[in-house]
Amino acid sequence: MSAEIPKNYNTKEIEKKWQIFWEKERIYQFNPDSSAPVFSVDTPPPYLSADHLHAGHVMSYTQAEIIIRYHRMKGENIFYPMGFDDNGLPTERFVEKKYNINKSKTTRKEFTDLCLKETAAGGKVYEKFWKSLGLSVDWSLLYSTIDSRSQKTAQRSFLDLFRKGRIYREDAPVFWCTACQTALAQADLEDKEEKSFMRDVKFSLENGDEVVISTTRPELIPACVALYVHPDDERYRKIAGQNAIVPLVNEKVSVRTSPLVDREKGTGLMMVCTWGDVEDVQKWKEDKLPTKLIIGKDGRFNEKAGKYAGLKLREAREAVVRDLEDQNLIVGSREITHVLNIHERCKNPVDFYASPQWFIKILDLKDDLKKRGEEIKWHPSFMKIHLDNWIDGLKWDWCISRDRYYGVPFPVWYCAGCEEIILPEDDELPVDPRESPPRNGSCPRCGESKIKGEMQVMDTWMTSSVTPLINARWQDRKNLMKEIYPMTLRVQAFEIIRTWLFYTLVKSHLHTKTAPWREVMISGWGLGNDGQKMSKSLNNFVAAGAIIEKYSADALRFWACGAMLGMNLRFSEEDVRAGQKILTKLWNAARFIAMNTENMNRKANLSPKNLNSADRWILSELQKLVRSVAEQLDNYEFAKAKILLEQFFWIKFADNYIELIKGRLYGEDAEKKYSAQFALFKTLSALVHLFAPFLPHLTEELYQCFIRNSASPVSVHISPWPEVDGDFDDEKMRKNGKKLMEVIAAIRKIKAEKGVKLSENITALTVGARGLDESFFSNAASDLQNVARANAISFDWQSEKTVDFST
RNA sequence: GGACAUUUAGCUCAGCUGGUUAGAGCGUACGGUUCACAUCCGUAAGGCCGCUGGUUCAAGUCCAGCAAUGUCCACCA
Numbered sequence: 025m026s027a028e029i030p031k032n033y034n035t036k037e038i039e040k041k042w043q044i045f046w047e048k049e050r051i052y053q054f055n056p057d058s059s060a061p062v063f064s065v066d067t068p069p070p071y072l073s074a075d076h077l078h079a080g081h082v083m084s085y086t087q088a089e090i091i092i093r094y095h096r097m098k099g100e101n102i103f104y105p106m107g108f109d110d111n112g113l114p115t116e117r118f119v120e121k122k123y124n125i126n127k128s129k130t131t132r133k134e135f136t137d138l139c140l141k142e143t144a145a146g147g148k149v150y151e152k153f154w155k156s157l158g159l160s161v162d163w164s165l166l167y168s169t170i171d172s173r174s175q176k177t178a179q180r181s182f183l184d185l186f187r188k189g190r191i192y193r194e195d196a197p198v199f200w201c202t203a204c205q206t207a208l209a210q211a212d213l214e215d216k217e218e219k220s221f222m223r224d225v226k227f228s229l230e231n232g233d234e235v236v237i238s239t240t241r242p243e244l245i246p247a248c249v250a251l252y253v254h255p256d257d258e259r260y261r262k263i264a265g266q267n268a269i270v271p272l273v274n275e276k277v278s279v280r281t282s283p284l285v286d287r288e289k290g291t292g293l294m295m296v297c298t299w300g301d302v303e304d305v306q307k308w309k310e311d312k313l314p315t316k317l318i319i320g321k322d323g324r325f326n327e328k329a330g331k332y333a334g335l336k337l338r339e340a341r342e343a344v345v346r347d348l349e350d351q352n353l354i355v356g357s358r359e360i361t362h363v364l365n366i367h368e369r370c371k372n373p374v375d376f377y378a379s380p381q382w383f384i385k386i387l388d389l390k391d392d393l394k395k396r397g398e399e400i401k402w403h404p405s406f407m408k409i410h411l412d413n414w415i416d417g418l419k420w421d422w423c424i425s426r427d428r429y430y431g432v433p434f435p436v437w438y439c440a441g442c443e444e445i446i447l448p449e450d451d452e453l454p455v456d457p458r459e460s461p462p463r464n465g466s467c468p469r470c471g472e473s474k475i476k477g478e479m480q481v482m483d484t485w486m487t488s489s490v491t492p493l494i495n496a497r498w499q500d501r502k503n504l505m506k507e508i509y510p511m512t513l514r515v516q517a518f519e520i521i522r523t524w525l526f527y528t529l530v531k532s533h534l535h536t537k538t539a540p541w542r543e544v545m546i547s548g549w550g551l552g553n554d555g556q557k558m559s560k561s562l563n564n565f566v567a568a569g570a571i572i573e574k575y576s577a578d579a580l581r582f583w584a585c586g587a588m589l590g591m592n593l594r595f596s597e598e599d600v601r602a603g604q605k606i607l608t609k610l611w612n613a614a615r616f617i618a619m620n621t622e623n624m625n626r627k628a629n630l631s632p633k634n635l636n637s638a639d640r641w642i643l644s645e646l647q648k649l650v651r652s653v654a655e656q657l658d659n660y661e662f663a664k665a666k667i668l669l670e671q672f673f674w675i676k677f678a679d680n681y682i683e684l685i686k687g688r689l690y691g692e693d694a695e696k697k698y699s700a701q702f703a704l705f706k707t708l709s710a711l712v713h714l715f716a717p718f719l720p721h722l723t724e725e726l727y728q729c730f731i732r733n734s735a736s737p738v739s740v741h742i743s744p745w746p747e748v749d750g751d752f753d754d755e756k757m758r759k760n761g762k763k764l765m766e767v768i769a770a771i772r773k774i775k776a777e778k779g780v781k782l783s784e785n786i787t788a789l790t791v792g793a794r795g796l797d798e799s800f801f802s803n804a805a806s807d808l809q810n811v812a813r814a815n816a817i818s819f820d821w822q823s824e825k826t827v828d829f830s831t
Numbered sequence: 832g833g834a835c836a837u838u839u840a841g842c843u844c845a846g847c848u849g850g851u852u853a854g855a856g857c858g859u860a861c862g863g864u865u866c867a868c869a870u871c872c873g874u875a876a877g878g879c880c881g882c883u884g885g886u887u888c889a890a891g892u893c894c895a896g897c898a899a900u901g902u903c904c905a906c907c908a
Contacts, residue, residue, distance in 0.1 A: 031867095031868090032869080215903090215904085215905095220907090222908095237908070238908060239908060240907070240908080241907090241908090251908095252908080285908080286908080289906095289908060290908050291908085292908090293908080294908040295908055296908080297908095300907085300908080301907055301908080302907085303907085303908070304908085360907095362906080362907050363905090363906070363907065364907065365907085404836095406835060406836070407835085409834070409835055410834085410835070410902090410903065410904095412834095413833090413834055413835080413903070413904060414903080414904075416834095416904090417903095417904055417905070518902080518903085519902080519903085521903090522903080522904090548836095549902095555900095555901090586843080586844080586856095587843090587844080588844090588845090590836085591836085591837085591844095592836095592837090592901080592902095593843085593844095594842095594843065596842080596843065596857085598842085598843085598856090598857050598858080599843070599856080599857075601857085602856060602857065608868065608869090608870085609867095609868065609871090611867090611868085612867045612868040612870090612871095613867065613868080614867085615867055615868085616867030616868080617867085618867095619867075620867090663844090663845085664845080667844095667845065667855075667856095670855090670856085671855075678867090678868090678871095679871090679872070682867080683872090690866095769873090772872075772873055772874095773873080773874080775863080775873080
């Protein structure tokens, strides 16, 4: 047998071999007919537009996968799908950039065709990559957020919520990205600090008096519709109720009062425009102020802006300031730093704009949603606070429509005659009202046959928020709702708690009156060498494919599970190399064991009393390891489990135990040799299983080469997780073992330091030996003597005196 | 301004419900081995455990305050 075992572990060949094997044998396939408990997983569908996969992706997917593999080996029926998010704005932007095209200058058909082509290509790259990493995904469950099943689910979600009165359409101010030319939701915004100028501008009152307002947005002066003061502000008591004249446009606006005005801010006199910020929108709503929208959807000023019409925002600001200066109306100006909202996808500043949009009413659900959040078990627990904070801070209903081309269409038509909203039946879905009319062709209310389809598309989260329902085939007659829903586990990173997690919670609360999952697992970020977030625009980008190519998937996975759940992890090639080292070490240890257990009878089961001391020790340590690794994995503490495994394997098993029993393996005493062989094989077998979730390729190779027999499962990944064997779980043995290791250390020290400190070391040695139980020692003495001999020392345990160096 | 997290050896991080001389990996220096190990083993150097107070017989570990870093949120007149 030993002749057949290759000396080196050929990473690339072997990993590829088992990946093909797993697929062929359908090791990871979900079995809907099994009676085993189901463990269903809701994994993030990554955006295909991210055309480079980096080590950060590897980290979060691997961490989740280790937990999943553990549950699979515990005999649970794993439902582990993969999805691709190839829907919506990110994909559009990717295509725009790649082909350098402008959405408004191409037809919808051309554009969506390109999007579909790119997502198909991207999907292939992703699938290949995830497979090369060894993810135990059931690829037969693959979904894409633009495929017809997802569209159907998203549209049915819309219809269901519409019927429940949760969805409304309103022509109101919305967050608007002038670069993408679409409405946005609160969750699509990001903060950005920017330097700007606070300018003090003179306004005249009708009676000729002058007042001063402060603003960072002078270009909105032509859109001013009111001034506000605090009702108790002595300075302005007299002017409240009067009219002011807006400079440059000479329009009359009223001076109103509101207790919400902050007297300390600026001059205490507040200019309200259509609409510069959230305050403006609120005042506009509450006091029914006039509307004077001077910025168009493309970001240019429109005809209502008078002489500034046609200018871009920046140009308009310059022009307005120039004009104000010419008229000596700017009485103060200072540079300030303030934070403005930018669009998360394109980083352009977000404005307000009014146009008809679809909304889901969520502001009245805050308490319910927080309660749903509490039904879920959070790992790590503090991550739940991010959700609560977000819910507390909600100010707007969820705007679900986007003025774009590529995405799931709304299942909505409008009657051209009576403006009735026309909806399809569930069995018609998916529909595309932009392309085809409703089934019965005319308006059910007025009979009008001219019907318009809704041209907007859904927010990408409208689809992503129903991934559990897509997977459970909620929309199908024969669905898996009972089997896999609510799902067992959601895995994701923390930055999309406010989007993906929150929106999914909203949907499942409204559709199924449950939380969507029982547990969530939130991972941190993989950081670049410099500690910054990995991003391909920076030089800290670590292409995951290249690392796998250079080392191995298993080594990269070993790095990925090095941080505790929820913590960020800095990438370091040294750590990957350390992972590679443990692969080699495991391979060699297994090879050694295989060579020395070739002819042993593996069927017989020895009991502790038939074993030598050292063998009982390592097996008792093994039981402790089995117990604690399971404990850690139950708590999603894969990093701690990994450390336990490493330390047991490398230090206790390889450096100490194997060295201790080599003499018996090479010796003539068949009984003593068999005792060691038995412990060696039992330990190796357990280790291969315990390491399997972390290092799936290597452990599969070891299992197939050294462990598997005709009665075993075809793969280590579906073979049973090790259990504690009470017969060998012996604390007394572990205590003796600790002493045993001290004695070995003392022997090595004597060797290393020769004469130096000799007496101390000999004392350590004898004291260590004396600390052992008598029967344990008498049985282990020959093993120790062997170690001593291997270190060129002979020691007389009886007299505790003689030390020879056979130099 | 609010929230959450982090702060322990040169680097990356462990240190559970407080208890003897604070640990691992990598890196560094030195020594040994190459008969499982394109290696491996051993030894050493290196830490006011962010700062300040408090509780306690006893604190890296609990409490309070402060600081730095990261992230999220709020503030945009």
